[in-house]
Amino acid sequence: MAKSEIVRAIKGMNDIVPFAPENFLDSKIWQKIVHAAEETFEAYGYRFVRLPVVEDTQLFIRGVGSETDIVSKEMYSFEDRGGRRLTLRPEGTAGAVRAYVEHSYFHHQPVQRWWYLGPMFRAERPQKGRYRQFYQIGVEFFGVDSVASDVEILCTLNRFFQALKLDTLTLRINSLGDEKSRQNYEATLCVFFDKIKKDFPDDLHDRMKNNPLRFLDSKVFRQSGHADSAPDMIDSLSEDARTRFDGVLSGLNRVGIPFKRDPTLVRGLDYYSHTVFEFSTQDLGAQDAIGGGGRYDQLVSELGGPATPAIGFAAGIERLALLLAAQEEQDKAFELCILPMEGYAQEAIILAESIRDVGDIKIEVDLTGLRLKAMFKRADKIGARLAMVVGEDEIAHKRSTIRDLSQRDAEQEVALDARLIHDVARDMLDGRMGSDES
Ligand code: AMP
Numbered sequence: 001m002a003k004s005e006i007v008r009a010i011k012g013m014n015d016i017v018p019f020a021p022e023n024f025l026d027s028k029i030w031q032k033i034v035h036a037a038e039e040t041f042e043a044y045g046y047r048f049v050r051l052p053v054v055e056d057t058q059l060f061i062r063g064v065g066s067e068t069d070i071v072s073k074e075m076y077s078f079e080d081r082g083g084r085r086l087t088l089r090p091e092g093t094a095g096a097v098r099a100y101v102e103h104s105y106f107h108h109q110p111v112q113r114w115w116y117l118g119p120m121f122r123a124e125r126p127q128k129g130r131y132r133q134f135y136q137i138g139v140e141f142f143g144v145d146s147v148a149s150d151v152e153i154l155c156t157l158n159r160f161f162q163a164l165k166l167d168t169l170t171l172r173i174n175s176l177g178d179e180k181s182r183q184n185y186e187a188t189l190c191v192f193f194d195k196i197k198k199d200f201p202d203d204l205h206d207r208m209k210n211n212p213l214r215f216l217d218s219k220v221f222r223q224s225g226h227a228d229s230a231p232d233m234i235d236s237l238s239e240d241a242r243t244r245f246d247g248v249l250s251g252l253n254r255v256g257i258p259f260k261r262d263p264t265l266v267r268g269l270d271y272y273s274h275t276v277f278e279f280s281t282q283d284l285g286a287q288d289a290i291g292g293g294g295r296y297d298q299l300v301s302e303l304g305g306p307a308t309p310a311i312g313f314a315a316g317i318e319r320l321a322l323l324l325a326a327q328e329e330q331d332k333a334f335e336l337c338i339l340p341m342e343g344y345a346q347e348a349i350i351l352a353e354s355i356r357d358v359g360d361i362k363i364e365v366d367l368t369g370l371r372l373k374a375m376f377k378r379a380d381k382i383g384a385r386l387a388m389v390v391g392e393d394e395i396a397h398k399r400s401t402i403r404d405l406s407q408r409d410a411e412q413e414v415a416l417d418a419r420l421i422h423d424v425a426r427d428m429l430d431g432r433m434g435s436d437e438s
Contacts, residue, residue, distance in 0.1 A: 012132030065270025129287030291315025341391025
């Protein structure tokens with residue numbers, strides 16, 4: 001690479017930056033999502049965990065399953081200098097379970113509610129809503145196997161989406177039942193696939209036979225016209241599994257969370273059992289899955305711990321951000337820009353400090369040193385709603401004027417007093433224009 005050539009980010013890996021040209025990668029939208037997650041999950045007793053991005057490759061082979069697309073085709077794996085096989089995590093649950101087992105939570109506090117967020121890596125073909133480094137927000141709830149834990153996690157997620165005002169998502173839900181139900185279902189599916197296999201290319205026949213659940217979940221099958229006539233998992237559930245699933249559905253009805261039962265929803269990973277679910281949208285085209293999860297009651301023991309029930313969920317932040325960016329105008333980054341005339345930057349900073357002491361208005365003091373007209377232009381460009389000048393005249397008369405940049409001629413004179421400036425600015429931001437404050 002020539003020295004003068006710029007170095008670019010890796011394909012499928014995005015920068016999350018202020019004023020991003022692609023609105024959904026704007027850090028402001030991301031902070032909003034993270035904030036809503038933190039507020040909601042903490043309100044349900046979830047605690048934050050931050051886990052390594054790199055794990056032993058074996059963790060995913062054992063945890064997610066060597067036959068899954070994620071593990072067989074999409075992992076970023078490498079050998080480190082010590083010859084260890086390592087992988088950039090493609091999902092969060094396996095690492096969370098590893099940590100749960102490694103720190104022996106099952107001994108002292110088996111019931112744990114954890115939430116996390118961070119980058120995941122999958123070598124998929126990038127397109128809108130699908131990236132090679134993407135971010136997930138997820139929750140894992142260990143140690144409880146009751147129907148109530150399924151219903152509670154769905155309440156938590158529903159509230160998270162409500163906090164983001166995403167009210168057009170569809171919740172689809174299914175049950176994979178226990179081991180016995182799954183075997184029943186696989187046998188039934190094999191009979192069904194055998195009848196229709198002539199409609200699919202020969203190279204898929206092995207997969208239809210050896211991994212019928214995965215084939216049921218594939219795009220080829222979903223789009224084949226046979227999807228509607230596939231046998232319903234519910235008819236293969238053991239009695240216990242059926243009673244459990246009915247309990248979850250009636251729990252959802254009781255808490256008023258709408259859902260659609262989707263007999264073809266199996267999710268791509270090996271570790272799920274009983275309840276599986278997905279939230280999807282009609283607003284994002286092909287990448288319509290916003291988040292999904294389910295029970296994984298065997299995973300803790302498969303990764304070396306004692307049998308411990310668990311349920312979890314993960315949502316992609318990029319897709320949430322795409323939805324939010326498409327919603328109406330976002331909150332402005334700064335509510336008030338203070339524009340100091342030459343030589344008055346210190347005064348402006350001191351004034352801004354005392355306004356911040358009084359309340360929660362987001363203020364940027366313009367320290368560019370530009371001329372006044374250029375500062376006004378910039379304030380508008382960076383998304384400030386209000387602007388106020390501080391200079392010789394303002395200090396001498398102890399007064400200034402707050403201008404609303406979104407409405408021509410909308411302005412209010414105000415004394416240079418932190419409390420008054422705060423109150424007038426807040427009124428203007430909330431659309432309440434008083435006559436005269438002082
Ligand atoms: P999964 O673990 O595959 O169920 O993914 C959970 C959520 O992560 C999905 O519903 C998406 O929102 C998001 N997600 C998965 N893969 C990608 C990707 N390659 N790019 C962006 N988001 C993704």
